[in-house]
Amino acid sequence: QCVTTLEGHENEVKSVAWAPSGTLLATCSRDKSVWVWEVDEEEEYECVSVLNSHTQDVKHVVWHPNQELLASASYDDTVKLYHEEEDDWVCCATLEGHESTVWSMAFDRSGERLASCSDDKTVRIWRRYKPGNEEGVACSGTDPTWKCVCNLSGYHTRTIYDVAWCHLTGALATACGDDAIRVFEESAVFAAALLLLLCHNSPGRAVTLHCSASVLRTSVEAEPSRKKRPRVSFSRHMSLMARAVFPVSFLE
Amino acid sequence: GRLSSALDIIRTIRDPEKPNTLEELEVVTESCVEVHEIGEDEYLVIIRFTPTVPHCSLATLIGLCLRIKLQRCLPFRHKLEIYISEGTHSTEEDINKQINDKERVAAAMENPNLREIVEQCVTEPD
Numbered sequence: 247q248c249v250t251t252l253e254g255h256e257n258e259v260k261s262v263a264w265a266p267s268g269t270l271l272a273t274c275s276r277d278k279s280v281w282v283w284e285v286d287e288e289e290e291y292e293c294v295s296v297l298n299s300h301t302q303d304v305k306h307v308v309w310h311p312n313q314e315l316l317a318s319a320s321y322d323d324t325v326k327l328y329h330e331e332e333d334d335w336v337c338c339a340t341l342e343g344h345e346s347t348v349w350s351m352a353f354d355r356s357g358e359r360l361a362s363c364s365d366d367k368t369v370r371i372w373r374r375y376k377p378g379n380e381e382g383v384a385c386s387g388t389d390p391t392w393k394c395v396c397n398l399s400g401y402h403t404r405t406i407y408d409v410a411w412c413h414l415t416g417a418l419a420t421a422c423g424d425d426a427i428r429v430f431e432e433s434a435v436f437a438a439a440l441l442l443l444l445c446h447n448s449p450g451r452a453v454t455l456h457c458s459a460s461v462l463r464t465s466v467e468a469e470p471s472r473k474k475r476p477r478v479s480f481s482r483h484m485s486l487m488a489r490a491v492f493p494v495s496f497l498e
Numbered sequence: 499g500r501l502s503s504a505l506d507i508i509r510t511i512r513d514p515e516k517p518n519t520l521e522e523l524e525v526v527t528e529s530c531v532e533v534h535e536i537g538e539d540e541y542l543v544i545i546r547f548t549p550t551v552p553h554c555s556l557a558t559l560i561g562l563c564l565r566i567k568l569q570r571c572l573p574f575r576h577k578l579e580i581y582i583s584e585g586t587h588s589t590e591e592d593i594n595k596q597i598n599d600k601e602r603v604a605a606a607m608e609n610p611n612l613r614e615i616v617e618q619c620v621t622e623p624d
Contacts, residue, residue: 258605276605303601321599347599365599403536404577423577424536 250291252283261306265314270294272316274304280318280328282335295335299326306350310357311413317360319348325362325372327392341372343394349406355413360392363406363420369430371396401428500533500574504543507571512619513550514559523550525560530583540575543568546583554589557582559615561597562606567620 257276264271271283271291280297302321309316316328316335325341325348346365353360360372372392375383385391404423411418418430505528509521520526525547532544545564549557561580568578580597582590596602606612 258601260601276601305601321595321602346595365595 249289252291252293254281254293254296255279257303260304261308263307263309263316265309265316266312267314270309270314272307272309272318274307274318276303278302278304278320280304280307280316280326282316282328297326297328297335297337299328299337299340300324305347308351308353311353311355312357315357317351317353319351319362321347323348323364325351325360338389339392341370341392341394343370343397344368347405350408352409352411352418354411354416359395361409361411361418363409365405367399367402367404367406369398369402369406369409369418369420370394371398398430401430402426500541500543501531503573504531504533504545504568507567508545508564510622511560511563511567514556514563514615514619516550520547520560520564524548525550526564536577537575540577542577542579543572544579544581546581548583554593557590557593558596558606559612559619561593562603562612563616563619565597565603566607566616570620 252271252273255273255275255277259273259275262271262273269285271285272280273283274280278298278300280300281293282295282297283291284294285291297318300318300320300322304318304320306319307316308318314330318326318328320326323342323344323346325344326337327339327341328335328337330336331338341360341362344362344364344366348362348364351360351362358374360374361369362372363369371394373395374390374392375381375385376390377385377388379385383391383393402420402422402424406420406422408421409418410420416432418432420428420430422428505526508526508531509519511520511526512518513520513523513525516523526545530546530548532542532546534542534544536542545568547560547564549560561582564580565578568576572578581594584590607616
């Protein structure tokens with residue numbers, strides 16, 4: 247049952263996200279803005295901030311796993327971070343580096359790292375450095391700095407629309423315009439693409455993939471189904487990332 | 499083959515402003531189409547068109563017409579990239595980005611005025 251309709255954005259709303267506290271809702275829109283809404287005990291919603299930091303459409307918003315820190319991805323090629331400072335929401339960091347639209351982002355379990363994916367066919371990993379950090383990364387004032395520590399390029403052949411970071415296993419999954427889902431596991435430098443799954447509308451074939459033990463600890467079986475897209479069953483943690491896919495080949 | 503399918507589809511698209519086809523105005527030519535195999539029965543089609551005037555909105559509109567007609571008419575599985583041919587426009591990066599962003603394209607086609615123009619440009623005369 248729809249309890250409320252929140253109006254205000256002047257163009258399509260592209261993404262919504264709940265903060266871990268459950269009292270804040272973030273939204274973003276093609277109107278270039280990010281809105282933060284607060285809900286009280288009576289389930290009344292109030293817009294507490296309209297953030298106009300981006301210069302182009304905002305594609306996605308995501309909250310930090312345990313802090314009231316908000317991230318947004320935009321057609322302006324940047325990721326911006328926001329938090330509340332003295333009762334006002336402000337943009338506290340801008341992550342520059344992508345060469346085209348950033349479509350989505352995901353924090354890791356600790357919230358110390360953020361993965362962003364882009365039309366530039368790369369995934370970038372950013373790490374937060376607090377003032378006075380051991381690594382000697384410069385910070386301005388009391389705000390942490392976010393630095394790009396990894397650039398996963400050369401794996402994707404088209405725009406990467408979404409990225410998800412498993413809080414259980416640390417694996418990173420990407421959704422790409424080339425019809426493939428890629429799963430990355432962190433080695434010393436986040437270097438290897440370990441599994442390539444392709445979705446096709448073609449009729450199913452029975453395929454059994456036995457993946458290397460360090461990656462999935464399981465085998466993945468695909469069986470043709472009556473529907474166009476054959477179903478694949480995954481182990482418990484892989485099901486967090488994908489459903490109904492049809493593996494055509496895989497990289498070990 | 500596939501290249502000529504693509505060319506046949508785009509050559510008859512009408513210019514949004516002038517009563518001519520894109521081929522007549524040399525906005526598209528044989529050499530502006532590239533086709534690459536990217537999978538089993540799937541091809542990447544790249545179009546590089548030359549707008550007649552350096553006017554932003556017209557170039558974007560032509561790009562939109564190219565995308566819509568090819569999406570509808572190409573008889574094989576494909577991925578499509580549309581670009582302004584290099585050096586022919588001052589804001590070509592901006593235009594290229596727009597016409598290859600699926601949300602921007604969808605939003606443009608939801609605009610009734612733009613949609614009307616596109617439909618007129620891509621519809622084959624009886």
